[in-house]
Structure formats: C-alpha cells, structure tokens
Amino acid sequence: MSKLKRLHQVLDTMRLPNGAYIASPSDDYSYVWIRDVGYTVLPYLTTPCNRYEKAMHALLDLFRRYEWKIDIHTQRKPVHLYEYIHARYDKDLTEIKEPWGHAQNDAIGLFIWNIAQGIRHRKAVLRDEKDREILQKLVWYLACVEYWDHPDNGMWEENREVHASSVGAVVAGLQAIRLLVDVPEDLIRKGQQTLSLILPRESITKETDLALLSLIYPYQVVERGMAQRILKNVTTKLERTYGCIRYEGDQYYNHGKEAEWCFGFPWLGLCHAVLGNRQQAQEYWQKTLYLLPDDGRMPELYIGGTNRPNGNTPLAWAVAMVLLLKQHMSAAGEESSEAAAG
Template sequence: MKALHDVLESMRLPNGTYIASPSQDYSYVWIRDVCYAVLPYLTSNCDRYQKTYHALLDLFLRYEWKIDIHTKKKPVLPYEYIHARYSKDLMELTVPWGHAQNDSIGLFLWGTGVGIRQGKPMIRSDADRRILQKLVDYLACLEYWQEPDNGMWEETVEIHSSSVGACVAGLKSINMLVDIPAHLIEKGEAALRQLLPRESFSKQTDLALLSLIYPFGVVSRNMAQRILEDVTSTLERKFGCIRYLGDRYYNGGREAEWCFGFPWLGLCYSMLGEDRKAHEYWEKTISILPEDGTIPELYIGGTDRPNGNKPLAWAVAMAILLQERIEQSATVGKNREKMYDKI
C-alpha cells in the first residue's frame, strides 16, 4: 500500500492536482484523471482531497467568463467547451482537443458533493458556490441528456451512457447545495433508461460503463450485473480490459489491454457486496502490479509490453481503492468470526 501511495504522491503537483502520468504524452492535468486520482483520500484525515478540488474550483473561476457564455449559448467548436486537459499550472492549451467531455463535469460535481458528505471543507466562499451553480447551468444549456460528446475516451462524438450517468450523479450529489430544477435530473435518468445497457450507438459495451456502478452507483443492481456480465465476457483480457471492441489506440494487432480494468471491476463487485469476486479481481490486479507500484496505463495490444504511460495516476488510485476495500472486508470477516466465537 505504501508503495502505491508513494507513486501517486509522486504525480501530485504543488497546486494540489495530479498529472495523468510523468510520460511525455501524459504530463498534463485532466479534470477526469484528477478526480479519480484523489479518490483514495476521500475518507482520510489529510487535506489532499479538498485541496485538489479547491485547485479545480480556482481553475473554473479563472475561466468563469467562458462558462458564463455557455450557460446561455451552446458551445459548438471544441475549444468553446470547458477544457478537459490543462498545463501543469492549470492554463488552457491551444492544441486542438476533443474537449466535449460532459462526464468530467459530472464527475467533478459528484466529487464535490461526496466530499461534503464526508465532512470535508469543500466550499470556501460564495464564489465557489457560484461556480457550482454555473456548472449546473452549463449542463442545462448543453441539454446533456441528448448532447453528443467525446466521452471518457475523448474520441467519437456521440451520446454516451457514461457521460449522461456522470451528469446525473453529479447533479444529484450537489442537489442541496445549489438550485437544480428537477427536470435536469429526470431527463438524464430517462435518457439512461433508453440508452442502457449500451454505451452508445456505436458501442454495445464499453469499459466506461463501469463508472455507472463505481463510483457513481446510478444504475439498479440488475443493470449493474448486466453491465458486469457484458464487460467481463467481452472486454476482459490477460493484462486488464480492452476499452471496447475495435479500439485502435495502441493496437498491435489486437486491442490494447488497460490495467485499471481489473481493480475497477473489483470495485464494482465490492459495491454490489460480492466480496469473493472483488477479491478475485484484486488477485488479478496483483498479477500485473509491479513491485514498485508503477502500474502502467495499458499493455500494447497483442504484446506483453506496457506502453510508455507508466505509472498512470488513475490506475494507481484504482489499485489503492480496491486494496483498501479488500482489507476492510477481511477485517469485517475476522470481527464476525470473533463475535461468533463468543456466542
């Protein structure tokens, strides 16, 4: 556990955010990656979690003028959207990018709300609350429930279940903090009922669907089990999971195998109370986890070689989170045994 935390800490920036990886390609700050990377500190006594969110709030405050525009007028060109990726000092980059990523905004809102419920001092001022309201208004302007976006993998522009679900989770999470008309959540839930179990028009199943189970918990148990069955039967491989059938990223004759697929599946099964399956995926995670904790992004398709994005902060965080759940489950089991011994 310490090795994993040390690796994660090595990617933490002085401003409180995280680079996705120290590699040349990933030495940037993605909103999504940051929110996943800091999850291991949600229930800790340290201040890392809220400091990370404060840095992101400061980022949104810097670009509040842009958010203001697009609470009234839908963005059209990629650069008009709230950017998904930034420099280490949290400035927008001019390189063309698929910034239409509604799931990252939903994830940020969700993470703010759960932080408050954990007793974290997430909101520092009226300005922070104002930004949260404007992010809600931004999603409303987009009509996120029917708005095609680049999705979690920053690729094909279409309506993604994982993006809609992230927004639903985010809006529910901060529903008591700001003004959220009921229809904003209702329309998202209705869209999910129509879309699921598909991820999108082009993809029957996709690793991104796991987010609807962990961390968001916005699907029923039956739907969660359907998603897990689809992912494990279609996408699971030796070194992790492919993102979707036909994925061309680092394809070496076959789709690349993403390492965080194993701990993510374990976390999903843990959410459903299926501790045995969670433990099974922890064992699979251990099988691909280097001794120094530098878990890579993926193994190049058709090979036993990881790519250069090593370690990946998101993957390291997932491994930490699953290990904590496994250890907690073992402690509960031992306490039950002691209780029964006394009876």
C-alpha cells in the same frame, strides 16, 4: 516498505504544488485532466490528509479562471470544441491551445460529484460563496449543452455521440449536489430517461464499453439488475490477460489486437465490492496484484498483441484504482495475500 505506502508515494510523485495531479509523468500525459484528478483523489476521500480538498480547490481555481467562458455557455451552446470547458490543462492549470476533444460532460459531472462527496465526508472542499457560485454555474452549463441528448467525446475523448457513461456521470453529480445548489428535478429526470433508453449499451456504436463501469463504481446510479448486466457484458466481451480492452475495435495502441487497460481489473473488483460480491472482488484483487509491479508504478495499458506496457507508466488513475480496491477489501475484512500486505 509496504505496497500500500509505496502506491501513495507513487501518486505523490505526480502531485503538483497547486494540489492537482498530472495523469502520468510521460511526455504524452504530463498534463492535468479534470477527469483523471477526480479519480486519482478518491483514495483520500476517507483519510485525514488534505489531498482531496486541495485537489478540489485547484480545480475550483481553474473554473474561476475560466468563469467568463462558463458564463457564456450557460446561455449559449458551445459550437466549436475549444468553446467547451477544456478537458486537460497545463501544469499551471491554463488552457492548452492544441485542438482536443473537449466536449466531455462526464468530467464535469464527476467534478460536481467529487465536491458533493467531499462535503458528505466533512472535507473543506468549498472555501467561500464564490466556490458555491461556480458549482451553480456548472449546473447551468450542463443544462445549456443539454447533456442528456448531447453527443460528447466521452471518457475516452474520441468520436462524438451520446454516451451513457457521460449522461450517468452528470445524473450522479446533479443528484449528489442538489441540496447545495439549485438543480431542477427535470434536469435529472431527462438524464435518467436517456439512460433507460440506452443501457446496457454505451452508445449507438458501442454495445459495451469499460466506461460503463463508472455507473456502478463510483456513481452507483443503476439498479442492481442493470449493474449485473453491465458487469457480465464487460467481463465476457472486454476482459483480457492484462486488464480490459476499452471496447471492441479500439485502435489506441492496437498492434493487431486492442490494448489491455490495467485499471480494468481493480475497477471490476470495485464494482463487485459495492454490490457485495465479495468472492468476485477478491478474485479481481488477486488479478490486480498479478499486474502490480513491485515499485507500485501501475501502467496505463499493455500494448495490444504484446506483453509490454506502454510509456504512460505510472498512470495516476490506475494507481488510485489499486488503492481504492485495497481500501474496500480491508473495509470488508478480507485478508489479502502477503504481496498485498500493507
């Protein structure tokens, strides 16, 4: 069996009957994150199967279920974290009562962007007028929270501050969806102004962060010069043996050193691919293959200071990143090694 087919099979083991995906079959990650689903289905954006639209339908159903909450916070800013659109859900797509850092504007921006990409690729992601209405309400939700100046928990669900990666995700989503729903130009402009003030930093406390790669891939919301600055900062400060650390001083799975996230390598490869840097993309493809187990179960990370992956193996997001880089390399006509043959 080819590695490519095996990777798809690994993703299918984390796909739920409702079309969504759990982040990992581990005890800690056996939940549905809006963000993780958004990244996990990207390999299916350009394929004839229905996995992409089914995942979007599942998330739209989720938003329909909690439309009452969205309605409230299109008029009144959330105060408590539980008032925000939740970031993660149980397998039946119901909210989990456990306290969590739910202020994650990037997840909503990604979802809106996902829908726009699905339409662009002629996927039947919208079923009826109600789905379009939900999209419109999500736009008003982001306006109400004032995403451009809003301290959120960010991609890593940690301390609240204004994150460039969160602002950029929303800008990308709003730009992509503005022909389908009402998006005031001022709503986009405010986010762009924030990016011009923060970048190439991620936030006040973080000079650079792995999350910034999202502004290059998949969103492509920064001009080439800024993209190159971000890439240089990430590779020189965050790249390690088994991937990339998320940011300097990260305490998650830190055993004397920061944990090394495996999807850092394919993500860097994807960024170079969209910038047309074929040689660098090929180099990161080879680094990705070095990490990829024969069974395709790409881990979340290697525990800091060790050569051991953690228990969140496989991580759906990481498996998807490998598939995406493979697709880009194939589309560019690059020949991979025998280990990558699909």
